[in-house]
Amino acid sequence: SQTIHQWPATLVQPVGSPLSLECTVEGTSNPNLYWYRQAAGRGLQLLFYSVGIGQISSEVPQNLSASRPQDRQFILSSKKLLLSDSGFYLCAWRAKGGLGNTIYFGEGSWLTVV
Amino acid sequence: AQSVSQHNHHVILSEAASLELGCNYSYGGTVNLFWYVQYPGQHLQLLLKYFSGDPLVKGIKGFEAEFIKSKFSFNLRKPSVQWSDTAEYFCAVRGSQGNLIFGKGTKLSVKP
Numbered sequence: 001s002q003t004i005h006q007w008p009a010t011l012v013q014p015v016g017s018p019l020s021l022e023c024t025v026e027g028t029s030n031p032n033l034y035w036y037r038q039a040a041g042r043g044l045q046l047l048f049y050s051v052g053i054g055q056i057s058s059e060v061p062q063n064l065s066a067s068r069p070q071d072r073q074f075i076l077s078s079k080k081l082l083l084s085d086s087g088f089y090l091c092a093w094r095a096k097g098g099l100g101n102t103i104y105f106g107e108g109s110w111l112t113v114v
Numbered sequence: 115a116q117s118v119s120q121h122n123h124h125v126i127l128s129e130a131a132s133l134e135l136g137c138n139y140s141y142g143g144t145v146n147l148f149w150y151v152q153y154p155g156q157h158l159q160l161l162l163k164y165f166s167g168d169p170l171v172k173g174i175k176g177f178e179a180e181f182i183k184s185k186f187s188f189n190l191r192k193p194s195v196q197w198s199d200t201a202e203y204f205c206a207v208r209g210s211q212g213n214l215i216f217g218k219g220t221k222l223s224v225k226p
Contacts (some may be wrong), residue, residue: 034213043120043218044204059213090158094212103214105150105158 002027006091006106013113019064019078021109023091026072031093033074034103035066039087047089050074051096086113116141118205120217127195128225135190135220137179137205146208147188149179150216153201161203164188175199197226 006023013019025031035047046059048066056066063082067075074091091106121136139145149161162173169181179190188205202221206214 032212036216038219044206044214044216046209046213046215049213092214101212102160102163103212107157 002093002104004091004093004104004106006089006109008109009107010110011112013081013111015083015113016080019076019081019085019111021076021089021091021111023074023076023106024072025074025093028072028093028095030071031095033068034092034094035074035076036090036092036105037087038090038108044090048076081111081113083113086111116207116209116215118207118215118217120203120205120220122220123218124221124223126223126225129197130194131224133190133192133195133199133222135203135205135222137188137190137217138186139188139205139207140186141207145181147179147181148206148208148214149173149177149188149190150204150206151201152204158204161190195222195224197224200224 003026033050036044037047038044048056048058050056050068053068053071064078089109092103094103095101117140119138147164150158151161152158161177162171162179164171164181172178177192179188181188200223202219204219205217209215
C-alpha cells in the first residue's frame with residue numbers, strides 16, 4: 001500500500017535560519033507531489049507542485065523553494081526564514097492517470113519561526 | 115480564478131444535533147468537489163467527493179453533501195453528530211493542475 005512520510009513533525013527556528021522539510025512517498029511511482037501550507041485562519045494554500053523529477057511549479061511568490069531530487073522525494077526549503085513562514089506544512093501526493101485520483105496527505109510539519 | 119468559501123469558522127453543537135457546514139465555490143466549468151476532515155492530531159483525510167452523477171454524495175461516518183450547481187454550493191451534512199466528530203472540516207475544489215484549492219476550514223466542536 002502507499003504511504004507518505006513527512007519530517008520533522010515540529011520545529012522551532014529563528015528568523016534568518018535555513019529550513020528543510022522532507023517528504024517521501026512509498027508504494028507508488030511517478031506521483032504528482034504537492035506542498036501546502038496552513039497558516040492560522042487562512043486555510044490550506046498550495047505552495048508548489050511537481051509532476052516529475054526536477055519539475056517544480058510555484059503557485060505563489062514567497063520565501064520558500066521546493067526540489068524533487070528523486071521520483072518519490074519532495075523537499076521544501078528556505079535560505080532565510082521569515083516570521084511569516086510560520087505555519088503547518090503538508091505534503092501530498094496523487095497518482096497520475098486522471099484528475100479523479102484522490103490526493104493523500106502526510107502528517108504535516110509544524111513550523112514556528114521565532 | 116477558482117476559490118472556495120466556507121461560511122463558518124467555528125461551529126459548536128451538542129451531541130445528536132444536526133450539522134450543516136456551508137461551502138461555496140467559484141468556477142464555471144466542470145467541478146470536482148471534496149470534503150476533507152482533520153481530527154485532532156491526525157492526517158487530513160477524505161470524507162467524500164463529487165465528480166458527476168447523483169448530486170447527493172454519501173461519505174464515511176454518516177456524512178453526506180449535496181452539490182447544487184445553481185447555487186455553486188456543496189454543503190456538508192450529518193443528521194446527528196457525535197462527540198467524535200469534533201474536528202476541522204475543509205471543503206475543496208479540484209484545480210486545473212490536479213491540485214486541490216481549499217476553503218479556510220470550519221472547526222466543529224461537539225459537546226458531549
